Structures are given as C-alpha cells and as structure tokens.
Amino acid sequence: MTDDERYMLMALAEADKAFEAGEVPVGCVIVCEGRVTGRGHNLTETLQDVTAHAEIQAITAAAQTLGGKYLTKCTLYVTVEPCVMCAGAIGWAQVERLVFGTDDPKRGYQTYAPKALHPKCKVTKGVKEDECRDRMRTFFEKHR
C-alpha cells in the first residue's frame, strides 16, 4: 500500500464517523512531513453550521498543531473533491499538495473555482476512488 492510500484510509475512517452521525460522509486528514497534524469530518448538521466541512476543521486543527496558519509543507487528503469554500481555504493555507478520492461534479472546485488553489499546489485524484464514491452513494441512497 502506498503512503497516499494509507492516509486516504485514515480520511475514510473520518468519513465513516460522519456517516454514523447522519452527515454527508466526507473525511479529511492533513499530513506534514510524515506526521498527521489535523483531521476532520463533516459536521454541518450536528453543528448547524455550513462552514463545518471536513477540510475547514482539519485546516484549523493543523494550524493549531503546527503553530502557524500556512500549511506549506502539508498534504491534505480528502475523500471527496473540495467545494468552492474549502478550495478557497486550501488556497489561503498554501497547502503544498491536495489528494482527493472522488470527483464532485455538482459542487466541486474544478468546475466552479478552478484557480482557487495556490498556483504551486500539486493535485492527485482518484486515490481509493471506489471506496470514497461508494460511501457517498450509500449515504444518498439511504437519506434522500
């Protein structure tokens, strides 16, 4: 298993926490030089707060762990393509690398804000894609 796959499994474990809480199952892990510095899962229903996406919480956590707001040596793993809001946050934080599992054509930044990330941010997608997509499908079949 590659490091990317290993960290994406951690992000999927976060997504499962969201699923169990009745939340859209998205999970995120931020890794800095081999160390997990932030985690988060979607909590928008629980907190009644649209800003409580997995990535936003993980970014806040990582900045606290590292003692600074720029995540220039970090890789952010998230199970689903970030939305416009989260891509904007990833851009502000100057995240070095973004890895996501499955595309979100309805809400994803690639369609609606393709320049939101920092120009130097490297993007890898499709890691554990089937697992990430299946979580979402199962959720929406159950809840909507």
Add this chain to the structure above:
Amino acid sequence: MTDDERYMLMALAEADKAFEAGEVPVGCVIVCEGRVTGRGHNLTETLQDVTAHAEIQAITAAAQTLGGKYLTKCTLYVTVEPCVMCAGAIGWAQVERLVFGTDDPKRGYQTYAPKALHPKCKVTKGVKEDECRDRMRTFFEKHR
C-alpha cells in the same frame, strides 16, 4: 441614511476592530428581518487560522442565533468583496442578499468563482465604498 448604509457602518465598526488588532480590516454584519444576528471581523493573524475571515465568523454566529444553518432571510453586509472561500460559505448558507463595500480584484469571488453564491442571491455593491476602500489602503500603506 438608508438601512444599507446604517448596517454597512456597523460592518465598518467591525473592520476597525480588525485594524486595531493589526489585521486586514474587513468587517461583516448579518441582518435577518431587521435584527442583527451575527457579526465578525478578520482574525486570521490573531487566531493563526486562514479560515477566520469576518464572513465565516458572522455566518457561524448567525446560524447559532437563528438555530439553523440556512440564512435564507438574511442580508450579509461586508466591507470588502468576499473571497472564494467566503463566497462558497455564503452560497452554502443560501444567504438571500449580499451587500459589499469595495471590490477586491485580486482575491474576490466575482473573478475567481462567479457562480459561488446561491442562484437567487441578490447582490448590491458600492455601499460606503470610499470608507471601505480607504480602510484597506491605509492598512496596506502602514503594514506592507
């Protein structure tokens, strides 16, 4: 003075709190049916958190005040054009109306995520524009 000008002056008072704390001076007020339900000012340096923009904090506050995450009957006043991240949050919250003071051509959503807001969101710009822009200019002349 119009209601829009009155509420923008409140947002400017929030921006002044940011200025005094050495933060980029942006302030935000959210109003729901004549009642102020959320306020915020930029705290990214103080909190060392890129997500601590004025709008994000005001949206979280308004959702707590109203007891629900959707701000469908709210107007969001902010001194400077929202960035991609904040426009995404304003979109998720389904804010009914956005009023901002001055454009931000370098970071503003109009250039980088023009479809981020909810399709029904009405936008008014240029309210107290000179005051909003002058706060920013003074800050950047002093700090950079």
